[in-house]
Amino acid sequence: MNEKHAPLFHIAKRKSLTWYKAWGIRLLAILLALILDALITTLVTGLNPLGVYGTIFKGSFGSMRKFWVLMQNISILLCVSIAVTPAFKMRFWNVGGEGQILVGALATAACMILLGNSLPNAILIPVMVLASVAAGAVWGLIPAFFKAKWNTNETLFTLMMNYVATQLVAYFVIVWEVPKGAGKIGIINQSTEAGWFPMIGTNRYLINIIIVAVLTFFVYYYNRFSKHGYEIAVVGGSEKTARYVGINVQKVIMRTMALSGALCGVAGLLLVAGTNHTVTTSISGGRGFTAVMVAWLAKFNPFAMILTSFLIVFLERGASAISSDFGLNASFADIITGIILFFIIASEFFINYQLVFRKGHRKTEGKEA
Amino acid sequence: MRNITKTFGSIVANENARLDIYRGEILAILGENGSGKTTLMNMLAGIYFPDSGQIYYNGKEIVIASPKDAFEYGIGMIHQHFKLVNVLSAAENVALGLHEKGRFNIKKVAERIRELCDQYGFEIDPNEKIYNMSVSEKQTVEIIKVLYRGADILILDEPTAVLTPQETEKLFNVLRNMRDAGKAIVIITHKMNEVEELSDRVVVLRKGAYVGGVMTKDTNAEEMTNMLVGHTVKLEIDRPEPVNVKPRIKVEHLTVRNEEGLVKLNDVSFTANSGEILGIAGVSGNGQKELLEAIAGLQTVESGNICYIEDDGKEEQLIGKDPLSIQKMGVSLSFVPEDRLGMGLVGTMDLSDNMMLRSYRQGASPILDQKSPHALAENVVKDLGVLTPSIETPVKNLSGGNVQKVLVGREIASAPTVLMTAYAVRGLDINSSYMIYDLINRQKQEGVAVIYVGEDLDVLLQLADRILVLCAGQVSGIVEGKTADKLEVGRMMTRVGGTGSNE
Numbered sequence: 001m002n003e004k005h006a007p008l009f010h011i012a013k014r015k016s017l018t019w020y021k022a023w024g025i026r027l028l029a030i031l032l033a034l035i036l037d038a039l040i041t042t043l044v045t046g047l048n049p050l051g052v053y054g055t056i057f058k059g060s061f062g063s064m065r066k067f068w069v070l071m072q073n074i075s076i077l078l079c080v081s082i083a084v085t086p087a088f089k090m091r092f093w094n095v096g097g098e099g100q101i102l103v104g105a106l107a108t109a110a111c112m113i114l115l116g117n118s119l120p121n122a123i124l125i126p127v128m129v130l131a132s133v134a135a136g137a138v139w140g141l142i143p144a145f146f147k148a149k150w151n152t153n154e155t156l157f158t159l160m161m162n163y164v165a166t167q168l169v170a171y172f173v174i175v176w177e178v179p180k181g182a183g184k185i186g187i188i189n190q191s192t193e194a195g196w197f198p199m200i201g202t203n204r205y206l207i208n209i210i211i212v213a214v215l216t217f218f219v220y221y222y223n224r225f226s227k228h229g230y231e232i233a234v235v236g237g238s239e240k241t242a243r244y245v246g247i248n249v250q251k252v253i254m255r256t257m258a259l260s261g262a263l264c265g266v267a268g269l270l271l272v273a274g275t276n277h278t279v280t281t282s283i284s285g286g287r288g289f290t291a292v293m294v295a296w297l298a299k300f301n302p303f304a305m306i307l308t309s310f311l312i313v314f315l316e317r318g319a320s321a322i323s324s325d326f327g328l329n330a331s332f333a334d335i336i337t338g339i340i341l342f343f344i345i346a347s348e349f350f351i352n353y354q355l356v357f358r359k360g361h362r363k364t365e366g367k368e369a
Numbered sequence: 370m371r372n373i374t375k376t377f378g379s380i381v382a383n384e385n386a387r388l389d390i391y392r393g394e395i396l397a398i399l400g401e402n403g404s405g406k407t408t409l410m411n412m413l414a415g416i417y418f419p420d421s422g423q424i425y426y427n428g429k430e431i432v433i434a435s436p437k438d439a440f441e442y443g444i445g446m447i448h449q450h451f452k453l454v455n456v457l458s459a460a461e462n463v464a465l466g467l468h469e470k471g472r473f474n475i476k477k478v479a480e481r482i483r484e485l486c487d488q489y490g491f492e493i494d495p496n497e498k499i500y501n502m503s504v505s506e507k508q509t510v511e512i513i514k515v516l517y518r519g520a521d522i523l524i525l526d527e528p529t530a531v532l533t534p535q536e537t538e539k540l541f542n543v544l545r546n547m548r549d550a551g552k553a554i555v556i557i558t559h560k561m562n563e564v565e566e567l568s569d570r571v572v573v574l575r576k577g578a579y580v581g582g583v584m585t586k587d588t589n590a591e592e593m594t595n596m597l598v599g600h601t602v603k604l605e606i607d608r609p610e611p612v613n614v615k616p617r618i619k620v621e622h623l624t625v626r627n628e629e630g631l632v633k634l635n636d637v638s639f640t641a642n643s644g645e646i647l648g649i650a651g652v653s654g655n656g657q658k659e660l661l662e663a664i665a666g667l668q669t670v671e672s673g674n675i676c677y678i679e680d681d682g683k684e685e686q687l688i689g690k691d692p693l694s695i696q697k698m699g700v701s702l703s704f705v706p707e708d709r710l711g712m713g714l715v716g717t718m719d720l721s722d723n724m725m726l727r728s729y730r731q732g733a734s735p736i737l738d739q740k741s742p743h744a745l746a747e748n749v750v751k752d753l754g755v756l757t758p759s760i761e762t763p764v765k766n767l768s769g770g771n772v773q774k775v776l777v778g779r780e781i782a783s784a785p786t787v788l789m790t791a792y793a794v795r796g797l798d799i800n801s802s803y804m805i806y807d808l809i810n811r812q813k814q815e816g817v818a819v820i821y822v823g824e825d826l827d828v829l830l831q832l833a834d835r836i837l838v839l840c841a842g843q844v845s846g847i848v849e850g851k852t853a854d855k856l857e858v859g860r861m862m863t864r865v866g867g868t869g870s871n872e
Contacts, residue, residue, distance in 0.1 A: 012420070226735050234726065237715030243667060244704070244712050245726045246693030356420070 009355045022351045029347030033340040040335065045328065052322055052336075059321025060314050070317060072205040072275060075212040076267055077309040080284075080291035082212075082219040082302045083263030086256050087140075088292075089223060089300055091236040096143060096158025097288025099165035100136045100261045102281070104268025106169050107135035109279040112188045112195035112272070113176055124195050128273055129266075136265020137258040139165065144257030148250035162288070169281045187277045197274045208274040215263065220302040232256055264288070297345070315340060373422035375408055382408040383577040385422070390522060395544060395554040397568035397585070399597055401770070401798035405577035406557045407449070410524045414446035415439035445515025446524040451507050453499045459510045460495035463517050478517075485516050489546045505536040512543070522553040529563060530796060534652070541567050559798055561590040573597050594799055606806050606831040608850065609814055611645040616678050617818035618664065618787060623673035625659045625842075633659040635842040637673070643786065646809065646819040648833025648850065650826060651862050653792075656842035657822045658707060661789045664820075665704045666692045677702075677787075703785035705777055707792050707822075709769075713776045716765030720746040720757065723764055724779050749778030753804065770801035777808060788812050789820040794828070806832055826855050840865045 017025075038049035060070040080097050087094035111128040119127065143157035178186045189195060200206040223229040235242045235252050242249050271283050294312055298304035319333030373386045383405040390396055400406045411417045413424070415436040423430050426442050433439050439446075453462050460479040479495035486493055493509050502510070508528060515523060525544075529537045544554050544567065558564060564571050565585060572582040573596045580596050618641040625634040634656045641647045649657055662668035664675055666687060675687040677700050687695060695702060706712040714723050725742035732738060746760045753774040757767055764772055773793065780788065790809065794802040809832070813819050823829045829836055830853055838845040838861040845861040 225737055225739070227729055227737055228735065230722070230725070230729050230737055233718065233722070234715055237717050238711060240708070240712045241715050241726070244665075244692065244706065246666075246691055246696060248691075248693070 009357045011353050012356045014352060014354045017351060025351050026344065026347050029343040029350075030340065033343035036343075037336050037339050040339070045326070045332070047326060052326070055322045055325045056315075056318030056336075059318040062321075066317075068203065068205050070313060071209055073313045073317070074306075074309050075205075075209045076270060076275075077287050077290060077294060077313055078305055079212045079215060079267040079270060080264055080287045081294040081298070081305045081309055082216055083260055083267065084288075084291050085219060085260075085295050085300050085302060085305075086223060086229075086232055087260040088295055089229075089236050090232045090253065090256050092144070092147070092253060092257060093155045094140070094143075094158050094257065094260055095155055095289065095292060096139065096161045096261075097264050097291050098284050098286070099158070099162035099288070100139045100264030101268040101271070101284040101288055102162075102165040102169050103135040103139045104132040104265030105272045105279050105283050106165075106172060106268070107131040107265070108195075108269045108272040109176075109185070109188060110172070113185075116189045116192065116194035119194075121194060121196075121198075125197070125273070128195055128269060132265040132269035133262045134265070136268065137262040140257040140259075140261020140264070141254060144254045147257075148253045166281050169279060169283075173280065184280065185278050188272075188279075189277075195273055196277060197270075205275065208270045211266070211270065215266065216302045216306065219263070223300075223302070228252075228255070311344070312341075373409060373412060373419045373424075375405075375412060375417060375419050383412075383419075385578060386574065387579045388572060389582075390553045390555060391570075392521070392553045393548060393551050394569045395548050395556065395567055397564040397571045398555060398557045398574060399559075399564060399571060399593060400557075400574035401597060401800060404574045404798075406574055407526055408577075409574070410446060410526065410555065410557060413439065413444055413522075414524060415444075416446075440518050440520070443519055443521035444524070445518060445520030445522070447508065447511045447515065447526065447528060449526040449530065451511055453507060453510060455500040456498065458496050458498050459493055459502075459513070462499060462510055463495075463514045467518070481517060482513055485513055489516075489543050489550070491543060505532050505540070508532070508540070520552075522555070523547065524555045524557075526557045527559070527796070528556060529558065529560065537563075559796065561593060564593065565590065597799060606803070606828065607810055608832060608834070609810055611642070611834050612814060613644045613816055614642045615644070615680070616640045617643045618820075619674070619676040619678060619684070620660075620664070621674040621676075623660070623663060623675065624671045625656075625663055625668060626671050627659070633842050634663070637839075637842070637844050639837055639844060639847060641787070641818045641820050643818045644813060644816045645834045646813050646821050646832060646850075648829040648836040649820065649822040649839060650829050650836050650858055651839035651845075653824060655839045655862075657791065657839060659842075660839070661704060661706070661791055661820065661822060663688075664787075664789065665702060666690050666695045701783055701785045701787070703780035703783060703788045705773075705780050705788075705790040705793055707795070709772050709776050710765060713780075714764050714772065717763050719761045719763055720750065720755075720775060721760050723775060724749070724782075727779065727783050745779070745782055749775060749782070753778050753808075769796045770798055773797055773805065774801065777805060781808060781812060785812075785817055787818045787820070789822075791822045792824060793821065795824070826858055830855060830858070838862055 034053070038053075041047055041049040041052050059066065061067055080101060083100070084094050084097050108128045108131065111124065111131050115124055115127065139161060143152070143154050143161060146152040146157060147154045173185055174183070176185050177183060197207045223232070231242070231247050231252050234245070234247060235249055239249055242252070267287070268284070272279055276283060290312060294305055294308045297308040315337040319330070319337050322328060322336070323330045323333045373383050375383045386405065386409050388409065398406050398410070408417065412419045413433065415433045415438050418434055424433060425431065431442060433442070433444070454465065457465070460475055460482055463482060464473070464475060464478045482493070482495040485491065491509050491513065493506060493513065497506075499507060499510065512523070528540060532540060544556070548554055556567070568585045570582060571585050571588065571593060573580040573593065575597065620640070621638050623634050623637040624632065627633050637656070637660065639647070649660070651657055659668055663670050664687065670688050673688070676684040677687055678684050685698060685700070687700070690698070710716045715726070721739070721743040724745045725737070725739070728742065729737060743760060749755060750757060750760065755767070755771045755774045755778070757771060764775055767775070777790075777793065788809070793805050793809070797805065806828070809819055809821060821829070821833060823832075830850060833850040835847055836850055836853055836858060837847045838858055840862055843865050845865045848858065
């Protein structure tokens with residue numbers, strides 16, 4: 001007889017958890033991930049996992065310089081993450097962060113190269129800000145316009161805009177290459193430092209961090225408390241309802257994507273004027289995509305994104321540190337960080353659901369026999 | 370089923386519920402919104418797993434942990450929301466998830482479907498794609514799907530909610546055929562007349578628990594309602610005398626085409642007065658939706674006039690204006706649309722955020738005022754008895770009746786001069802329905818021009834002062850509510866002008 005018995009456990013929705021229990025589950029997930037990582041490290045490489053973890057930690061906190069690099073990387077990633085957030089809240093799948101960063105960076109570089117010798121920094125930098133914001137906004141606005149007017153698929157459209165932006169940068173890199181034939185621009189205005197963001201004290205990166213901190217507050221406030229933010233949420237929730245209460249859906253889509261693109265443009269500005277002082281096709285380093293994950297993990301809360309972007313950058317830097325320190329190839333570092341991320345994402349499931357185990361051990365089975 | 374308990378988080382859906390199902394019988398399950406009818410049936414169909422309790426089949430205790438288990442015992446459920454793949458044909462949908470031995474043969478599936486159709490009196494083409502089908506045809510596919518899998522116990526969750534009277538009659542015939550073939554049928558419903566017409570036995574659930582079961586022939590609507598609500602209710606609707614009647618909305622020669630170019634409204638003219646309820650009758654899909662949306666500024670109009678008449682007699686054209694400009698003109702027009710979560714509310718937002726949909730623009734500041742909507746939400750919850758865990762609960766988590774109360778509460782709160790409602794009580798239980806009728810009557814007494822689109826003729830005849838009958842987008846006639854004859858209105862619904870007597 002093919003008799004059934006009650007399953008060992010079933011999944012049930014949880015009563016809402018207190019915040020400290022929810023964070024307890026997340027911490028437990030990280031702990032479990034570290035244990036699994038340790039086992040894999042020992043079995044596969046024979047290295048002492050504690051040593052590996054120490055290196056990961058040192059990759060970010062090993063020296064003052066490393067710490068500031070960590071902070072700088074977090075600020076750029078955070079900037080892109082808060083940039084894509086308004087669009088995502090509107091359920092507009094903007095995966096064009098890459099392209100929007102690139103055109104922002106390109107606009108900044110253009111100002112620095114073309115106007116660096118003729119304008120003083122006090123005028124040049126505001127011009128760069130305007131140029132990068134405008135470039136990013138336009139890059140965001142184009143797919144939004146087509147979406148609003150003809151309901152094109154924004155995911156494909158923004159994705160394709162990335163390639164256009166990459167090629168645009170590639171073209172201008174050759175136009176402005178220094179020296180001729182080098183195939184790259186090199187450091188712009190190295191001697192005059194025209195258009196470079198000023199150092200605060202001796203710190204090159206602090207200004208970027210401050211700018212992003214201010215923007216994070218702004219986006220949080222904009223989403224949560226402004227009328228615009230409310231309209232975004234309504235359009236994201238139901239376009240029909242938005243029309244029903246007289247919200248101009250097309251306008252909201254375009255306005256929001258312009259904002260989203262503009263903030264990505266700012267990220268490009270920070271990269272060129274604040275840190276790299278040059279532009280390459282790979283300057284955004286995939287942040288336009290990584291930011292999507294950062295934003296989702298933080299459930300679109302800009303303050304939680306500080307934490308998630310820290311996590312991602314910390315793991316990335318740790319991974320590169322272990323591959324160089326132990327001579328392991330980069331794939332192994334990716335395995336380690338991948339497992340940690342997987343556990344963190346999976347822990348969200350256990351915050352919303354619980355496993356209910358069968359009561360009365362094997363009682364039903366006994367009856368059948 | 371015995372002692373079944375199921376909880377979702379802190380919400381108890383079923384508590385020690387019990388139910389018996391017999392072969393060769395049609396069982397109706399009655400219950401208010403959120404009384405746990407659907408949850409109980411989902412546990413039988415293997416969608417949910419009970420927290421505790423036992424299920425017996427032919428006297429033996431069984432465990433149903435998945436829909437597959439349910440099918441092994443011949444239990445099949447037709448859900449309220451169809452679970453079909455649009456781009457596949459009927460036969461392909463039926464074959465989905467089947468693991469029959471041997472080569473997959475869609476022709477054989479189609480053949481078997483035709484046999485089932487002949488046996489029970491369905492009409493369906495197995496090779497038709499789902500997206501080409503009407504709602505009732507889709508439902509037929511769902512029924513065939515479970516029959517194909519050899520179901521002996523069929524559970525239908527509010528099967529008639531989406532059907533026209535004719536389609537309902539057809540469905541009932543099929544169900545009777547199945548009963549006579551020895552199958553057990555369970556239908557979940559709100560409609561008393563369906564219980565009386567179709568079922569052999571009726572079971573009432575209240576607050577997730579079993580209240581009682583009786584043979585249908587031994588009971589009547591009044592008694593069932595009392596069991597349902599838990600106290601005595603009177604099944605009459607008040608019709609207070611209209612007060613201070615003045616023309617408010619004048620519609621002249623309105624013609625509307627839909628996106629496909631089909632004429633949905635054809636030369637419609639009427640006047641809606643303040644202090645009066647204008648009922649709109651008609652088989653659903655005969656232009657009611659387009660009419661209300663045209664007045665609300667959501668529908669492009671081909672020709673005609675819609676005038677809003679102010680207290681001093683000044684007329685203002687509403688055509689060509691969107692909802693925002695109508696609001697800016699100072700016209701306070703409230704609209705309770707048919708699709709509550711899709712159009713009237715945002716499901717993912719909480720009660721408070723939904724309250725400010727109409728009012729969030731107030732004030733010059735770019736910052737939202739979140740305090741007054743919150744207070745309004747609290748008032749609506751208190752005054753209308755909305756059952757919700759909190760103000761911060763997303764409205765999509767509320768049951769249908771409570772969602773409707775939230776929507777009506779918000780629309781009334783803006784002190785409208787015109788209130789339009791489309792199927793305001795669709796899917797609502799008796800208690801909630803009467804509360805809505807009462808609210809609408811109160812608006813009327815405050816001098817609001819109410820336009821009430823309804824599907825239940827009995828209600829329309831009791832509630833409305835005048836009834837406009839729509840048929841194929843034309844005004845089939847306008848009759849006085851007090852003197853109207855149900856049969857005559859019914860005739861006008863199916864043929865323009867009814868038996869000839871035009872207004």
